[in-house]
Amino acid sequence: xxxTSLDEVITQLDTIISTCTQQPSRLxxxxxxxxxxxxxxxxxxxxxxxxDGPRMEKLDVIFASRYLTAxxxxxxxxxxxxxxxxxxxxxxxxxxxxxxxxxxxxNAHINLDLGIAAAEVSAxxxxxxxxxxxxxxxxxxxxxxxxxxxxxxxxxxxxxxxNDVKEEKxxxxxxxxxxxxxxxxxxxxxxxxDAGQKNAYIEALDLTVSKLAEGILNPGxxxxxxxxxxxxxxxxxIKKNIQFLYD
Numbered sequence: 049x050x051x052t053s054l055d056e057v058i059t060q061l062d063t064i065i066s067t068c069t070q071q072p073s074r075l076x077x078x079x080x081x082x083x084x085x086x087x088x089x090x091x092x093x094x095x096x097x098x099x100d101g102p103r104m105e106k107l108d109v110i111f112a113s114r115y116l117t118a119x120x121x122x123x124x125x126x127x128x129x130x131x132x133x134x135x136x137x138x139x140x141x142x143x144x145x146x147x148x149x150x151x152x153x154x155n156a157h158i159n160l161d162l163g164i165a166a167a168e169v170s171a172x173x174x175x176x177x178x179x180x181x182x183x184x185x186x187x188x189x190x191x192x193x194x195x196x197x198x199x200x201x202x203x204x205x206x207x208x209x210x211n212d213v214k215e216e217k218x219x220x221x222x223x224x225x226x227x228x229x230x231x232x233x234x235x236x237x238x239x240x241x242d243a244g245q246k247n248a249y250i251e252a253l254d255l256t257v258s259k260l261a262e263g264i265l266n267p268g269x270x271x272x273x274x275x276x277x278x279x280x281x282x283x284x285x286i287k288k289n290i291q292f293l294y295d
Contacts, residue, residue, distance in 0.1 A: 050113060054090045054105055057112040058083060064119060065294060072286035074139035075119070077146055078153030080293035081196065086112060088188045098181040103169060107178070111165035115157055130258035131156035138265060145279050146203050146289055150196065151222050151264050158227040159257040163234025164250060175239040179232065186228055193224060202292045204282035222264055 051057045061083040068076025089108050093101040118132035128136065135152035138144055170178050234253060238246055266272065283289055 051109055051116065054086060054093075054108060057086050057109060057116070058090070060116055061086065061112075065290065069287050069290050072290070074146075074149050074286055074289075075136060076286070076290040077139075077149045077293055078135070078157075079119075080290060081150055081153070081192065082112070082115065082157070083294070084192055084195070085188060088192065089185065092184070092188065098184060100181060103178070104181050107165055107169040107182075110168050111157075111161060114161040114165060115153075118156075129156070129160060129254045131160045131254055131261055134258055134261040134265070142284075143279075144265065145275050145282055146293075147200055148264055148275070152261055154224060155222060155227065155257060155260055155264060158224070158231050159260060160250075160254055162228070162231035163238060163253075166231070166235035167238035167246075170235075170239055175236055178235075182232060182235075183228075186225070189224060189228070196293075199292050203289050204278050222260065 051060055061079050064079045065076050065083065067073070068079065086108065089104065092098060093104055098104040115132075118128040119136070121128045122132065122136040127133070135149070135156050138152055139149060166178060166182060167175065238249060241249060267275075
């Protein structure tokens with residue numbers, strides 16, 4: 049499922065969402081959110097939001113390809129990274145709210161994939177030249193998480209009373225803002241490594257991120273109790289939930 053442009057990424061995400069709607073599968077939840085992010089980046093490039101639009105498209109394609117490759121591996125019964133494996137396997141269970149499925153995908157994609165993609169797009173160049181454009185994506189993510197709050201309220205009534213689906217606040221033991229800062233640190237570190245060092249670092253990072261995923265699934269007694277209550281109110285119609293997240 050290799051993509052060479054943002055349009056191809058969006059097309060492949062639409063295919064995943066269509067497949068997940070037909071099955072139905074909760075794997076479609078994160079795909080919907082990621083589709084919105086990809087479209088937002090494409091629109092940002094079109095209005096010259098970034099200093100280097102072509103470089104940002106290359107980054108986003110490399111970034112997306114890591115998710116698409118992991119998804120393809122999992123659906124073909126092949127090995128994905130540990131972080132994605134946990135997220136994908138959780139989709140088969142009724143135990144978690146939609147928010148947890150979304151955060152699992154964000155965790156794997158930002159904490160593991162983003163720094164690796166940034167280092168790759170800057171290979172042979174000064175990675176610091178990428179930082180300003182890299183940080184502008186924060187605004188896009190902030191806007192999307194605000195929109196996600198409304199989607200979750202449609203899927204699960206109690207979510208309309210929660211105010212913690214924000215970039216800088218902890219949501220189920222996870223902070224999107226903290227994850228993006230860590231991703232940049234990882235990008236700088238990986239960019240200075242040789243192939244052997246890089247592979248070892250990525251393997252260790254994947255293990256760390258997979259442990260964060262386990263914390264998202266089991267955030268502690270009190271939060272688990274709140275999520276269990278929310279789960280009673282949440283729509284169990286996967287197709288309907290995907291449609292809310294897609295629109």
